[in-house]
Amino acid sequence: MEHSNIDLSHLAKRLNGNFKRLDLSQRLELIGGLANHAVFTTSLGLEDQVLTWAIAMSKQPIEVATLQTGRLFPESLSLLSDTKDRYQIDIKEYYPEPEALKDYVATHGQDGFYDSVEARKACCNVRKLKPLAAALRYADVWVTGLRREQSLDRSSIEFVEWDDDRGLLKVNPLADWTEVQIKEAVAANQIPINPLHERGFPSIGCAPCTRAIRPGESERAGRWWWEQQDTRECGLHVGGDGGERGESSERGESGEAVSSLHEAVQPEGEIHSHA
Ligand code: SF4
Numbered sequence: 309m310e311h312s313n314i315d316l317s318h319l320a321k322r323l324n325g326n327f328k329r330l331d332l333s334q335r336l337e338l339i340g341g342l343a344n345h346a347v348f349t350t351s352l353g354l355e356d357q358v359l360t361w362a363i364a365m366s367k368q369p370i371e372v373a374t375l376q377t378g379r380l381f382p383e384s385l386s387l388l389s390d391t392k393d394r395y396q397i398d399i400k401e402y403y404p405e406p407e408a409l410k411d412y413v414a415t416h417g418q419d420g421f422y423d424s425v426e427a428r429k430a431c432c433n434v435r436k437l438k439p440l441a442a443a444l445r446y447a448d449v450w451v452t453g454l455r456r457e458q459s460l461d462r463s464s465i466e467f468v469e470w471d472d473d474r475g476l477l478k479v480n481p482l483a484d485w486t487e488v489q490i491k492e493a494v495a496a497n498q499i500p501i502n503p504l505h506e507r508g509f510p511s512i513g514c515a516p517c518t519r520a521i522r523p524g525e526s527e528r529a530g531r532w533w534w535e536q537q538d539t540r541e542c543g544l545h546v547g548g549d550g551g552e553r554g555e556s557s558e559r560g561e562s563g564e565a566v567s568s569l570h571e572a573v574q575p576e577g578e579i580h581s582h583a
Contacts, residue, residue, distance in 0.1 A: 317470040320477055327467035327481070332362050335467070335481040339449055340368030343477075347371045348451035349443055349544075350399065352387050353512055354490050354501055355453035355482050361499045363451075364395035370451060373400040373443040377435040378409070379514035383504050390500045402439035409434055419516060425535060428517075435514070440544055447476055454480045454545060457487060458511070459528045462545075 323342075327335055339346050348363060348370050350356035363370050374388060392399050412420070412434045421428035444450055450471065456463050471478040482490070494501055504512055508520030510527040519530045532540045 316477065317472075320466070320468045320470040323468040323477070323479075324466045328484075332481055333366055335479075336362060336366045336368045336370065339451060339479055339481070340366070340370055343370075343447075343449035345371070345447050346449040346451055346479075347373055347444055347447040348453075349440065350374050350453065351513065352384050352391070352502060353453065354494060354505060354510075355455055355485070357387075357391065357499050357501050358490055358493045359451070359453045359482065360391060360395065360397070360399075361493075361497055364397050371400060371447075372397060373402060375436050375439045375443070376401045376403045377439075377514050378404060379435065379516055381502075381504060381512065381515045381518075383502050384512060387500060387502050394500055400443070402443045404435045404439055408438065421517065422534060428532065428535070436544060444474060444476065449477045449479055450474065451479050451481065452545070453482055455482050455485055455487075455490075457485075457527075459526060 323338070326338065330338065346369065348359060350360055350372060352374065360372055363372060388399060388401075391397075412431060416423065416427045416430065421431040454462055454465055456465055465480050465483050467480055467483050469478045469480075493499065502509070502512055508522075509518060509530060510521060511531055512518055513531055517532050519533050521527070521530045528540065
């Protein structure tokens with residue numbers, strides 16, 4: 309039977325209902341059973357460290373990947389290495405294309421992102437969005453550490469969403485977790501975290517684009533602080549933000565990656581796991 313993206317959008321809605329009733333390990337089990345190729349992209353933040361730990365413990369077939377932008381804090385690079393050692397897992401690193409990077413620097417300068425929103429988005433495109441597209445090239449499920457509490461923009465995220473631009477299911481298993489729960493999980497399981505958190509950096513991205521927050525500021529106030537509030541996303545988790553996505557065409561239209569999810573959508577509405 310032919311299935312469309314509408315079927316997969318319905319699948320996302322049904323999974324979303326299921327997720328509400330499951331704990332984190334059950335959520336990961338469901339993802340591991342359903343996906344043909346699930347990829348979790350970590351930026352090494354608190355939530356992502358909790359998810360990396362949970363995936364490592366669960367042994368579910370979920371690939372862990374990170375975007376090596378070339379502008380990360382030394383503390384983040386050190387945490388990446390410590391995390392691999394601690395859990396004995398492969399965290400696949402995706403780098404910017406050298407030619408695209410050369411073009412960016414030639415046009416805007418190494419730190420041209422401070423000059424305009426366009427120049428900043430162009431940098432995020434080269435250093436983050438294109439490597440993300442490569443990381444998700446064969447994925448049918450993209451796992452993230454997004455939480456509703458993190459910002460106003462993220463307050464309405466679902467556990468499972470159909471990402472039409474990328475042609476995959478986007479799964480946020482920690483969507484309903486509070487900051488307190490995250491910190492409790494870190495403490496209880498001695499999960500390695502970035503020492504910058506203790507120095508006022510709740511959300512950590514590239515070094516030149518992240519500052520410590522002041523008392524009373526939101527978690528993400530230190531990201532691209534020189535810009536107006538409404539432009540402060542890099543495009544990884546928002547749609548239609550100025551044509552800097554670039555990844556959809558590289559990944560291909562729908563593609564083979566989603567075929568397994570198509571198979572999971574049964575006419576009578578049941579969800580079938582591959583497990
Ligand atoms: S966060 Fe800053 S340095 Fe990193 S990719 Fe975006 S603009 Fe470039």
